[in-house]
Amino acid sequence: MAKRIITISREFGSGGRFIGEEVAKKLGIAYYDKNIIYGIAETSGLSPEYIRENAELSPKKGLFAYAFAGRDITGKSVADMVYEAQRKVILELVEKEPCVIIGRNADYILKDRDDVLNVFIHGNMPEKIQRICRLYNAEKQEAVKMMADIDKRRMANYNFYTNQSWGKASNYTLCLNSSQIGYDRCEKIIMECSK
């Protein structure tokens, strides 16, 4: 069955976002990444700035932050509200049109559909560091710190809300090491598997 929707999960610095954007362009379908933030903000009633910082990442204070987050009388934390809004927006988006969605646990949110291709992009340390240094104008040491921080928080967010393990092959249809395979070939393989 052809896959109308492609979700791209990715390690920070692996080029997953870039690969996803190129695939969307080449297939002529919609691309959702940061532009999803305004929908989540509107649905949740929280500010786009807050969503940008919190919708895909665990709180900075650490992996147990979810467990100790302040909760209202219904048992929900603000992070839960953001997640619920994100889930609702993603479920609505995919009804509207074929698209590529970057991150945001979309693979799990859409797990009951059979028209979704779930991709995980990862890479080798030297290539990821080099990319982060270039894109964020950062020194090597800073890039290593950013990468560790962002991936840890993505993982914590994913594991908490999905009860699955971020980066475990069996969660995804396709996992690709972009440093070894090359961005071009990754794009071709994703497009081939979406047919």
Next chain:
Amino acid sequence: MAKRIITISREFGSGGRFIGEEVAKKLGIAYYDKNIIYGIAETSGLSPEYIRENAELSPKKGLFAYAFAGRDITGKSVADMVYEAQRKVILELVEKEPCVIIGRNADYILKDRDDVLNVFIHGNMPEKIQRICRLYNAEKQEAVKMMADIDKRRMANYNFYTNQSWGKASNYTLCLNSSQIGYDRCEKIIMECSK
């Protein structure tokens, strides 16, 4: 860089072995699977029967079996000797000729080479069960039990000897869900990535 060597790790019932054999045929290169056992037997001095049962799987008694295995004066268990022999045989094989190697932690054993394509094949539960029932002439319940047992022992063996997590995407160049992608397409993608 072209990949002379392709290692295939796989979930039981995912068709990884079949896919690996087809790739070897189509590329016209050697294929190592059970035929590696005689080499390991010769190198270790243990019987082929013993190797067949122990060279890729943890002991049946459970995941902690390695820790409590009987060890000789050098601190080595029989399982360690088998693993050492397997490692030696694999390192020698890849010097000889381009090949496909199924399982046996070959991805980890060959991690210092840059001419190796590491693949992990997994699949959906219903398709894996169906395949096991057909190949082993088993009932569904029996197939589920076989699958759980073999994958648990493969995982324990891999995790113990590599200090990595079996089935974690970042250990492999390429991870493919054979039920979703289809065997033919898996073969094509592996061959494309070996170029």
